[in-house]
Amino acid sequence: QVQLQESGPGLVKPSETLSLTCTVSGYSISSGYYWGWIRQPPGKGLEWIGSIYHSGSTYYNPSLRGRVTISLDTSKNQFSLKLTSVTAADTAVYYCARSVRIFGTSIGWFDPWGQGTLVTVSS
Amino acid sequence: EIVLTQSPGTLSLSPGEGATLSCRASQSVSRNYLAWYQQKPGQAPRLLIYGASSRATGIPDRFSGSGSGTDFTLTITRLEPEDFAVYYCQQYGTSPSFGQGTKLEIK
Numbered sequence: 001q002v003q004l005q006e007s008g009p010g011l012v013k014p015s016e017t018l019s020l021t022c023t024v025s026g027y028s029i030s031s032g033y034y035w036g037w038i039r040q041p042p043g044k045g046l047e048w049i050g051s052i053y054h055s056g057s058t059y060y061n062p063s064l065r066g067r068v069t070i071s072l073d074t075s076k077n078q079f080s081l082k083l084t085s086v087t088a089a090d091t092a093v094y095y096c097a098r099s100v101r102i103f104g105t106s107i108g109w110f111d112p113w114g115q116g117t118l119v120t121v122s123s
Numbered sequence: 124e125i126v127l128t129q130s131p132g133t134l135s136l137s138p139g140e141g142a143t144l145s146c147r148a149s150q151s152v153s154r155n156y157l158a159w160y161q162q163k164p165g166q167a168p169r170l171l172i173y174g175a176s177s178r179a180t181g182i183p184d185r186f187s188g189s190g191s192g193t194d195f196t197l198t199i200t201r202l203e204p205e206d207f208a209v210y211y212c213q214q215y216g217t218s219p220s221f222g223q224g225t226k227l228e229i230k
Contacts, residue, residue, distance in 0.1 A: 046168065046211055046221040062124065062218065095167055099215070102156070106216045109158040111179060113167035 002026040004096050004114035012090075012121050018083040022096030022114060023076070030054055030074040034099035034107050037070065037081045039092040040116075047092075051099060051107050052079060059107060086121045093118050125150055125214050127222035135230040142199040144225045146212035151192045156215045159188055159197045162224075163208045171210075172197065204229075 008020035022035070029035055036051030050060035052070045060068050069082045083090060093116040100108035126149040136142055146157070155175035160168035170179040172188035175195055185200045199206055207229050212222040 045223045046213075048219040048221070059217065102215075103154065106156070107219055108156075108215055109170055109173040109213065110160075110168070110219075111170040111173075113169075116167050 002098060002112055004098065004112060006094060006096050006114045006117040008117060008119070010118060010120060012086055012119060013123050014087055014121055015085055018081070018086050018090060018119055018121070020081045020094055020096075020117065020119070021078050022080070023078050024098075025077070027098075028074075029072060029077055029079060032101070034059075034101060035070075035072070035079045036097055036099055036107070036110065038095045038097060038110065038113075039090075040095070041089075041092045049081065049083075049094075053101065053105075057105070059105075088121050091119065091121045124218060125152065125220055127212055127214060127220060129210075129212055129222035129225045131225060132223075133226045133228060135228050136202055137230045138202050138204055140202050142197075142202055142206075142227055144197040144199075144210055144227070146190075146195040146197070146222050148193040148195070148214060152195075152214045153216060155191055157188075157190070157195050158213045158215060159186075160211045160213065161206075161208045162211065168211060199227075202227075 003025045034051040037049040052058045067084045095116045097110035097113040102108040130145045157175045159172040162168040176188045209224045
């Protein structure tokens with residue numbers, strides 16, 4: 001059974017870089033699938049941040065492109081998110097999740113998900 | 124970018140009743156790449172439906188999805204107490220996006 005677990009600082013100062021890690025158990029991330037990040041501001045809806053294929057190809061939400069980097073660490077079976085120049089608008093619960101690859105390079109639905117981690121941007 | 128609009132924003136029903144949730148896309152969703160999720164307070168979303176109408180593993184058959192093009196529906200027959208939650212639709216492909224959610228609350 002595949003399980004994902006997010007980890008990282010719960011508080012980040014404005015203008016700094018948000019860094020989170022997702023540890024995957026029950027499956028080797030180098031074997032396949034997309035591995036992605038989704039966030040949810042308090043009381044609001046879901047926003048896809050980006051995804052990385054097991055080969056290392058990355059796909060980002062155009063609204064965040066330029067601030068986002070997603071990378072793999074296959075030795076630790078982890079993937080990571082870095083979001084630069086954060087503001088209060090980046091305060092959210094951040095989820096990691098797995099996606100299948102469908103038709104060509106398309107990113108599929110998200111399943112399973114990690115439990116999520118709240119990151120607050122505040123001085 | 125495909126924008127998904129869900130309606131209604133809130134749906135108030137009683138256990139045992141049926142629910143119909145709508146998701147409308149700003150442009151046609153290719154190959155019916157549309158999923159539905161259920162989210163309860165303090166929990167991560169749970170996949171219910173993918174490919175517009177295929178139930179995910181372990182999802183009861185009272186949940187069903189339908190639709191194509193720009194109009195999609197999630198139907199829940201015979202609501203159980205545990206079904207009251209927020210439901211999101213999501214289109215997937217090269218740039219996934221989510222609807223704003225429908226809250227299903229107990230009347």
